Amino acid sequence: MSQPTETERCIESLIAVFQKYAGRDGKNSTLSKTEFLTFMRSELASFTKNQKDPGVLDRMMKKLDLNADGQLDFQEFLNLIGGLAIACHDSFLSSQPQKRI
């Protein structure tokens, strides 16, 4: 077997991280509120540690939970990762000169 590419590794990582936290209590196919908080504090501490407002994670969970079932499924989790990636990417682009044809 050949080595996975960076993109393949990334897809595998996203699934592994979701499974790791989703498997801590209850249904192993969704993140409960507690699992979401554990995920955010463990994996995205660089984001959460600067948040002075204790309600920010509650509001994020509510906003991400599109079907309002109190759980985040994998699609809802990917929306969080995508949102963070876009925010980082935008700040990267705005710091770079644009190349146009």
Added chain:
Amino acid sequence: MSQPTETERCIESLIAVFQKYAGRDGKNSTLSKTEFLTFMRSELASFTKNQKDPGVLDRMMKKLDLNADGQLDFQEFLNLIGGLAIACHDSFLSSQPQKRI
């Protein structure tokens, strides 16, 4: 500085991979059709090599290009990655017994 977490590494990788292919020709903030094809054949060869239908990548590009500008921006690229991750995750879940409370 502490080591990045798996989630942080993954977000960085997604941005780096997109930038690598988007920077090959024209605008460096979008994937042209040629850049998309290069990305798919280089990074997702395990998916593309089993495709007998030569039109499948054309149809994927059209479907992903939500604003139909002939280019994939970072959000549209993330929809591709998310779609692949969901397909892999679903096949993982269906191979596992469900744990319920």
